[in-house]
Amino acid sequence: MSRFLLATLLSLATAAVVMGVTALIARRLGKVSVVDIAWGLVFVAIAWVCTLVGPGPRPLLLAVLVTVWGGRLAWHIRRRALGAGEDPRYEKILSKAPPEKRFAFAVRKVFVVQALAAYVISLPLQVAAAGDSRPLGWVAAIGFVVFLVGIGFEAIGDTQLARFKADPANKGKIMDRGLWAWTRHPNYFGDAAVWWGLWLIASEVWPAVLTVFSPIVMTYFLAFATGARLLESEMSKRPGYPEYMQRTSMFFPLPPRRRPAS
Structure with a gap:
């Protein structure tokens, strides 16, 4: 339990730092859509922080796979976004706020929400880091195949x-x-x-199976x-x-x- 508390607090702090820095970059560039690039990278940061709490084959494998996924996603979105304006989705969100309050509105409705979402979705990584260091088994092998299908x-x-x-x-x-x-x-x-x-x-x-949500x-x-x-x-x-x-x-x-x- 103590290792899980450490993993979950560090993960929450990591998500807050990554999205906080991203919000400042977005303000400087005048584009909220820069958060899409940070979306994959925040999971990469959380995954590696978790390996510091629970070193072993499982957290390390998860960190490597998350890095492959998050790095590819960030690179793809950055390449697609070069030279483009604001994403229409975020324009629609920002249109609900007066111009002088747009940044504060974006922080609440976009950056804080995505930081919390990343924290919740990364719970399997946190619990795996807090668990025992048993060898990878056949369930992990199936998971690896499913991951390969997804990234493919x-x-x-x-x-x-x-x-x-x-x-x-x-x-x-x-x-x-x-x-x-x-x-x-x-x-x-x-x-x-x-x-x-x-x-x-x-x-x-155990009890990572409970993080199926x-x-x-x-x-x-x-x-x-x-x-x-x-x-x-x-x-x-x-x-x-x-x-x-x-x-x-x-x-x-x-x-x-x-x-x-x-």
């Missing part, structure tokens, strides 16, 4: 979309090829699978809250997207349905 969906889906957008012939078209023919959000599905894999690796150490919360936000649903509220207005929705699974990959007859 994210990386391949993002690459396919980037190539599609880079082709001038695809301007105004809807991406419905490759993984995007099986799910409308392969990157969000991959994100969820990553955290189910990390939870499985952690769950071999962590991947559940992550999946909920990705599929139904701030992720896919929010994006589709805008995408559904584009020509061809409603038809794409009819033939393609929203989140979990499924074989594409036949195109409706014209």
Whole structure:
């Protein structure tokens, strides 16, 4: 219990520091969307802090995997955001506050919320660091495979979309090829699978299995809250997207349905 308290306090402090620094950078740049780059990195920081509390094969493996996931995500978002303006999602949030109070409003509604979300979602990492140092078993092996599936969906889906957008012939078209023919959000599905894999690796150490709400919360936000649903509220207005929705699974990959007859 003492090691868990140390891990959880350090994790909460780490999330607060990372998001606090990010808020200052966002204020300097005039872009709240810089928080999207920090989202993956805050988990990386928490994961390595946890290895200081509970050294051993499990916390170390989790830290390495989180670094692979969070580093790739931060690099991808930074590359995509170069030269772009504020994200429409954050513009909509900030529009609810008067101009002179926008930064304080963003701190409360974006940076504090994301710091707390990162703290809660990272609970499997914290509990695994506080547990015993038993060897990795077959459940961890399954978790590793699930993690690989998730990171594969994210990386391949993002690459396919980037190539599609880079082709001038695809301007105004809807991406419905490759993984995007099986799910409308392969990157969000991959994100969820990553955290189910990390939870499985952690769950071999009691009571980490009780932190199952962590991947559940992550999946909920990705599929139904701030992720896919929010994006589709805008995408559904584009020509061809409603038809794409009819033939393609929203989140979990499924074989594409036949195109409706014209």
